[in-house]
Amino acid sequence: MTTTTPPAATTPTPPAPPYRPTPYRITPTRILRSEWHKLRSLRSTWITLTTAAALVLGVGLIMGGTYTSGGGDSDVDIVVLTLYGSLLGQLCVIVLGILVTAGEYATGMIRSSLTAVPTRLPVLWAKTAVFTATVLTVMSTTALITFGAAQLFLHDTDQAASLTDPGVLRALAGNAVGITLLSLIALGLGSLLRSVPGAIGAFIGGVMILPEVLGMLPYETVERALVYFPTQAAGALGSATPIPGTAAPGPALLALCLWAAATLAAAALSLRHRDA
Secondary structure (H helix, E strand, O other), X not given: OOOOOOOOOOOOOOOOOOOOOOOOOOOHHHHHHHHHHHHHHOHHHHXXXXXXXXXXXXXXXXXXXXXXXXXXXXXXXXXXXXXXXXXXXXXHHHHHHHHHHHHHHHHOHHHHHHHHOOOOHHHHHHHHHHHHHHHHHHHHHHHHHHHHHHHHHHOOOOOOOOOOOOOHHHHHHHHHHHHHHHHHHHHHHHHHHOOHHHHHHHHHHHHHHHHHHHOOOOOHHHHHHHOOOHHHHHHHHOOOOXXXXXXXXXXXXXXXXXXXXXXXXXXXXXXXXXXX
16 A cells, blocks of 8 residues: 655745835945044044144234334235244144044054945045035134234234235135145045155155255246145235235135145045055
């Protein structure tokens, strides 16, 4: 007698769960928020920005408090005289720009950032946007406060001025914009070279010292080109009256923007094609 094996019971397949999009999508807003959190959570950010503001304000107060009418500084532009400390303050902001990018390579944090954002370039653009907004806000506020504080000492001298005087407000804004664009060049160099000492050396040598060396060459073409180099163009933006031998504010601003854009473009190409 043959026996038949009953068919095995089949377990019904449960229906697939409904699709629910993950709430942790990568969006430009979230990348910006992440970069802002990283920037504001570092002590170096507030140390460098506070030092930069203190240097600009401190030197401005010294210049205002020690100024006498008819002295050796009577022919100096009022905004240049007031914001003379910007020459020191911008060094702090430039170092901060390098730390924002090259500092992540030094700590290895960049690997986590690029793992979270595999397309890479949004990380650089978010760093640039957050850094630009922060520096421009701090330096604009510092310039206005310094000018007002210095005028407390200068109100009865031949350097008395107000924000409504021709060119003053434009020069104060130009000073802040010039420092911001210089620091963006530093940020791009930090991302391009991926080394804090290397980027600082490249900025000092290429942006600050090289124009002085080229200025020694006895060629008129070189002399005309030098006024559009970064530091020279930034200086032209911060003057209420035209400075002999410098570019006009409009061309100077355009040149400085092109320098910053070129550096950031080179940094973007490097970030896209090189391993982290």
